[in-house]
Amino acid sequence: MKTKKLASVPTIKRLPLYLQIVENAHKEGKEFISGTIIAEELELEPIQVRKDLAITGIVGRPRIGFPVAQLITCIHEFLLWDKEHSAIVVGAGSLGSALMGYDELKKRGMRIQAAFDSDPAKIGRTINGVPVFAMNDIAQEASRLGSELAILTVPPDVAQTVAEQLTSAGIYAIWNFTNTKLKLDEDIVVQREDLSSGYAMLSVRMKLRLNQT
Amino acid sequence: MKTKKLASVPTIKRLPLYLQIVENAHKEGKEFISGTIIAEELELEPIQVRKDLAITGIVGRPRIGFPVAQLITCIHEFLLWDKEHSAIVVGAGSLGSALMGYDELKKRGMRIQAAFDSDPAKIGRTINGVPVFAMNDIAQEASRLGSELAILTVPPDVAQTVAEQLTSAGIYAIWNFTNTKLKLDEDIVVQREDLSSGYAMLSVRMKLRLNQT
DNA sequence: TAGATTGTTAATCGATTAACAATC
C-alpha cells in the first residue's frame, strides 16, 4: 500500500475555493487555467496554489497551465466528491432546513435521505423535498437507510445523547453544527462547524478597523 | 499608542471555545478554572490554552488557575463582544432566517436591526422578530439605521452588486456567506464563512476512515 | 527563439510544544 503524504488542513480547506474558480473557467469554455490566474482571483500566492493542486495528483504544462476538465476531476476525486455520501439531518429547525435546501452540498455528492425532529407539527411532512421523521425513530430509520453521515443541528443539551444514538445506528461521521464538544469513540469522524469562531474573527478585525482611524 | 502583539488567527478562533467552557464553569458556580481543565475538555495541550488566554490579558494564579468571572470579561473585551454590533441581514432565505433566530449571536452582542429581500411575499413582514424590507431600500435603510455590519446571504450572482451598495451606505464589514469572492475597497472588512471548506475536511476524513478498514 | 509557467528543492517564517523557574 502506497503511503501518500497527507494534505495539510489549510490545503484541504482551500481546495473548494480552487474548484469553484476552475468550474467557472470550465463553464466559460476554457481548456487550461494557470495557477497564477487562480492565485490572482483569490489573492493568494501562485506557489501556494501550485503546491496545493499538486496534492490532488494533477500535472500541469509549463507555460500553459492546468487542464481544466482534468483538474476538476482530480479535485473531485481527492475530496471524494465524485462519490455519493448518504446523509440525514438531525434537527429540522431553521439551520437544518437551510442545509436541506443547500444546492452546493447536493452538487458535491451529498444525498440527504431524511430529517428527524421532535416537533409533531413537522413529523410526516417534507422540507425541501426531504421527509421528516420522529426523533424517536432515528435508530431504526438510520439503520434502514444505511446512512453514513449525520448533520447535527439539534439544541446543545440533547446533542451528546442524539450523537450516541446515531453511532449505534451505524453512522460513522457527524457534521456537528451544535456548540457541544461530542465525546464519542475515536473511530467516529466528528467535524465541528463553528459559527462563533468566524464571528470572533470578524469582531477582532472590526475592532482593528475601528482603531485604525 | 501601545503596539500590542497581534493574536494569531488560530488563537482567535479558539477563544470562543474557551469562552463557552468558562461560561459553563461560571454557571456551575466555580470561581477558578485551570488551563489544564480547559485543555482536557477540548482535547488540546494545556500550554496552548495558557498561551492563547494570555493574549486577552488575563492573569492566572499558580496552583489555582484563572478567575472565571474575570476571564469571561477578558475574552469578551478582547473579542469586542462586550459592545453591541449593529447588523442587517441581506437575503432573508432559509440561511438568513436561521441566522436571525440564532441566539448565540445575540448573546455575543450582535443586534440584527433589519433584513432585506427581493421577495414581495416577505417584504413588510417580520422573521424571528426582525422586520423585512425591500432589497431596493437597502441604501436608504442601512444609512438610516447606521448599521456597521451586513450578513450577506443572497444568491451568488447578485452578491458583488449588493456588497457595493452596502459599502456605499456606510457598512464597513461584511460577513459573507455566499461563495463569491467580493472585490471591495481594502478598508472594508470581509469575513468569508465557507461551508464547503468544512465539507471538504469532512469528506477527506471520511475517506481516510473508510480506507483504514 | 523568448518568456511564462510548472514542479522540485531549499529557506524562511510563524505556530505549537517543551522546559523550567516562580508562585501560592
Add this chain to the structure above:
DNA sequence: TAGATTGTTAATCGATTAACAATC
C-alpha cells in the same frame, strides 16, 4: 512543606514562501 499550575524563554515542527532548472 509538597506539588500543581502559571508564565516566560527556548526548541521544534510544519506551513508558506523563495529560488531556479526544466519545459513547451
